[in-house]
Amino acid sequence: MSDRQMKLVNLNIGLPKKMTYNENKEIVTGICKKSVDEAYLSYDGFQGDGIADTRYHGGPDRAVCVYADEHYEQWEKEFNIKLPSAAFGENLTVRNMLESDICIGDIYQIGEAVVQISQGRIPCSTITKRIGVPKLLKRIVEEGYTGYLCRVLEEGTIHKNATIKLIKPHPNEISILFANEIYFHRRDDVKGIQKILAVQELADAWRKDLSERLAKLI
Template identity: 65%
Template sequence: MTGSIDRIELINFSIGLPKKMKYGTDKEMETGICKETTEEAFLTNDGFHGDGVADLRHHGGLDRAVCVYPYEHYTLWEQEFNKPLPRSTFGENITVTNMLEQDVHIGDIFQLGDAVIQITQGRIPCSTITKRTDLPPLLKRMIETGFTGYLCRVLEEGTVRKDSQITLLEPHPKQVSVLFTNELYFHRPKDVEGIQKVLGVQELAEDWRERLTKRLEKLTSPV
């Protein structure tokens, strides 16, 4: 864990229920990505009151109750694509500094306001991001870099405010970073040792456990 983790700052706190979003040429879709800054909200095991997702298959659930995105990446993407990005561009609830994918780990536990959350998985970015930003190359770049943000489960429910403190309560002893899991998932599909390392973290989200277990079984089963 790097020293910067001690200086975490909550830059933006957003929630929002699914609504229609226009994109492209006269197209629209129902999505929960267009969240809005809020003063405070109560965080339950299922997520924030007043927050929601449209695609229940790929989003939401106990292992994906809170979405986090590092604020530092906004500067990177805005410079790369020469385009300002709105707050909560990626549909995240929490936009933070000093919690980069390389510096946080699956199973790390954080105090967030009155609540306690635990990192469970990297985020698998979807095409909704492209539709919202109108930047087709962005999705590919997020996957290339591993700068996807990540998801958390709720260990203790409680109120979160826009000026809430975020503090690391308990770093996970296995120190498997979100960036490592992203690189493995997206770029090293045949890395048996890496898959075993990630699966060795008991707190990994069930969805990722199933995906990586299937991958491992295919790689290690006799032909």
């Protein structure tokens, strides 16, 4: 974990709505969130927030989506673009909380609420549709800069200037970056999969997927 202070840069919520892409196509998505001054975080997610595709988003293990502010700088420079706030549909835009620093099972206090890291985010094509840069999604997966998801252990209000504190690091120290490397790139790495599955706090969706993958390998 970095010694630099963790910081909440933006607090973002929004309900699903129509989004136009490629000039005349439309989808209903919850990716277009707005920055707010405060929001109440329940076990199901932020009040006033919502998702459109419940197959891949939402649920207790995926109540909060987090993305690192540092990646905005990289993508803007690499693709010569200016990204909007909450460009990746995240609830919390944070600094000094990179995928390499954050481990599955870590517990954080953010304002009044307490959350636990449950899995890496699996980015989808909606990001491409919103940003309009086709190669961005591929680069996100290549780098492992996907962001990550949390479950809520204690409900409470989060203000935009809320402090973030690591309450309990997970002893296994399986970082989101490592998990992403195994999940996306080293798909046949039996030992790597076993390390991730050894974290009891891993989200059910990832546990099911990785368990099925492991069963075919051994």
